[in-house]
Amino acid sequence: MQSPEEQFLPPDPDEMRPFFRKKTKKLINKLTSVQKAVSELIHDGDYISIGGFGMVRIPSAVLFEIVRQKKKNLSFAGHTATFDCIILAAGKAFNKCDISYVIGLEAFGIPKQTRKYFETEVNCTEWSNAALAWRYKAAAMGLSFIPIRTMLGTDTGRCSTAKEIICPFTEKKYLAVPALYPDVAIIHVHEADIYGNSHIRGITVSDQDLARASKRVIITAERIIPAEFFRNNPENTTIPFYLVDALIEVPFGSYPGNMPYEYFLDADHIREWIEAEKDCEKYSAFINKNIFECNNFNDYLNINGGLERLRNLRDIEYLIENKKES
């Protein structure tokens, strides 16, 4: 089910300014639990955006909790949403999606049930990766749109809500894409202090603009570190505290996704998930076991090999082979 040209959120910056004005600018402790962050900050019908890159640096603990708490009717930014998309689809948590890239797990292939869900139950609007990245950028700049030079002349552009405009200086044709101000951004980072100052190592994808553009920001971090880390090296602040509303320490929080410089993705578990999606009954048993019968993210890690498996994924990340006692 797809209904093109539906604008899921208004891009009006003057609706956002009073909201951003009220965000707390105090250095206060933002630490909370996954359960609390999801129940208090994510409401049915909200528009949510996930940081990272599909199978890389994803906030898995929060995604699983959204499904466990049975959040419904969310709108979702499918900005290279692959494994994150598949977790949310398992709970049928969203029914609207701004798509640039969804469902497919790149080299791993396409999971069947998630695809069926998109074909039958989700209202979609099309974009490109740059278009969604720049929609966040427009919002981060406090604007209502930004002119871009992609999606012109294509069905991707036709099935988006972009509109053609003419440059007042050069008379060149552009597509104006509306600013995207999500209700909630959920981003997994390498480390954060208790105030929410966050450090991402490696590629940042769209996460800096996403954090600036969103009404509420939930951060999960591999580890909590002293605030001096940021005070002594302020260039390390990828996302500053005043954007962050809730912070949770979740070690191995991107599992089964990759966390660059920490652990590689669990290819076996991802393949197992795709395999389970081939059959309705197998799929529902798999979802029950991995989501609903787990009380929290730790349970999920433990049933999938726990510390031993995670240690192994760290070896794969570090390209260490033949690690045997001499």
Add this chain to the structure above:
Amino acid sequence: MEDYNDMELMICVASRLLEDGSLISVGTGAPCAAAMLAQKLYSPNLLITFEAGSIAPILLTMPVSVGDSRTMFKAIQTTSMSEIMELLQRGMVDYCFLGGAQIDMYGNLNSTIIGSDYRYPKVRLPGSGGANDFGSLAWKTIVITPQSPRRFVQKVDFITTPGYLTGVGAREKAGLPPNTGPYKVITNLAVLGYDEETKRMLLESIHPGVTLDEIKANTGFELLMKEKILITEPPRKKELRTLREEVDPLKLIIGKEAI
């Protein structure tokens, strides 16, 4: 002559197209292997970037995602997706490699839906990702794809990514930057280019052992023919050795069937 498979041939042919000092944005799979091979043999200064944000990595092993750790191994810069897309929009990206479920005679690509009604697709595909952006703004787009009548169609069900759209002048009319667009299509059967006059797909060379009839039978539209059609140069010895021993020793890409 050494034995080789279709995938190895496609990767070797693609690697010869990338001149030294150019900037390429690659995805996972065959494109990544072609760029790695080019860098090792022909173009040591090939600047490799990934759309998720990695710039100039030293690719040791094959990535499985365009954003995974492997894409940033010993990279010179790790940045944002918008930074990559902005250097693309500024005109700095020479080459990109794309694929798709369907391609037509103007090089338009579909990776969004199969079926004629967007609202009720027969099959939902992942969508554009960065493909539309690269197809819109890279100077030269190279497609690596298996060739079959199901893929090479008269009309794509959905133009996800622009080729030459409806022909001469159509890209410019749509507002896309001049002198950009489809450059080559490398398949398991042939190397195809585009006719200057009509912007239609053109047969340039046939792979060794393939017949013209085979190519026609696997193309759902009329291919233009070059006056003199060449035979594709098969993989060179050093190409195969480097590809098998250094680029893809685990046979993650070259172990796969082309179709």
